[in-house]
Each structure stands twice: as C-alpha cells, then as structure tokens.
Amino acid sequence: MMYDQTRAQQPAHEPSGAAGRRAPGPAALFPSDERDKIVRRLGRAVNTFSDAPRESLEEAEAAFDEAAAQLVEALAEQRRTLHEGWQGKDPDTQSAELHLALRQYREITQKLLRL
Structure with missing residues (x-):
C-alpha cells in the first residue's frame, strides 16, 4: 500500500479567500523543511509496513517523537x-502593543486546539 505524501503535506483547509485577509501572526510552528522531513519519514514507515511491520512501526514512532x-x-x-x-x-x-501580544497568544493557542 502506497502512502500519498502529497495529501499529508497539504495545509489544512481554509475558507475561500481567508488567507488574503489574515493579519500577520506568529510564524508556523514547524519550519516547512522540518515538517517535510517528518512527513517523508512517516511515508517511508507506511510504505515499508508490508515488508517489515515492526521496523515500520519503529520508524513511525520515531517520526512521532521527532x-x-x-x-x-x-x-x-x-x-x-x-x-x-x-x-x-x-x-x-x-x-x-499589548493587544498585539494578546492576539498572538490567542492565535498560537487556537492552532494548538485545532491539532
């Protein structure tokens, strides 16, 4: 069974046009290169499951831990x-200035709650 890495790398759905209206907020929680590395690692784990299930699970667990x-x-x-x-x-x-900090805390916390 092949893992569709492109689907895993796509951002969560945003309402149409929402990205253009958003105020600048905190940076992404993961740099894209690090996120992509973890997604590739997880993809390898899924792709190798039928040949080596235990090693596949260990790789998936390591990706999760990372x-x-x-x-x-x-x-x-x-x-x-x-x-x-x-x-x-x-x-x-x-x-x-204080309101900006409050908004940034709110945005980060909302990201966490959507996980």
Whole structure:
C-alpha cells in the first residue's frame, strides 16, 4: 500500500479567500523543511509496513517523537519571544502593543486546539 505524501503535506483547509485577509501572526510552528522531513519519514514507515511491520512501526514512532519534540521546542521559543515582548515594559506601554501580544497568544493557542 502506497502512502500519498502529497495529501499529508497539504495545509489544512481554509475558507475561500481567508488567507488574503489574515493579519500577520506568529510564524508556523514547524519550519516547512522540518515538517517535510517528518512527513517523508512517516511515508517511508507506511510504505515499508508490508515488508517489515515492526521496523515500520519503529520508524513511525520515531517520526512521532521527532514531531512532538520539535513542537515543544517551537512553542517554548514562541512563548519566550512573546513574553519578552511585553513583560517588564513600562506600565504606560501602548494598549495596541499589548493587544498585539494578546492576539498572538490567542492565535498560537487556537492552532494548538485545532491539532
């Protein structure tokens, strides 16, 4: 059974025209090259299952572990960056700057909830 890697690499469905209207937000949680590497690794695991089921599962588990570790690292870095952007600022920091940080926290959290 062949794994369709192209389907796995496609972004989640967005409503028509939504991408053009979105305000700039936080960066993607995974750099595309790292995401693609994990997708290829998972594809190899699926493609080799019939010949070597145990090795295939070990490869899939390793891909999962790699994705989880990269996700934790990416989230920690985004949190550090956001936190540094507002924590310890002058109490008179513009409301717009604080609102931007709030919006970025919301966008990241919503991404997590859609996983």
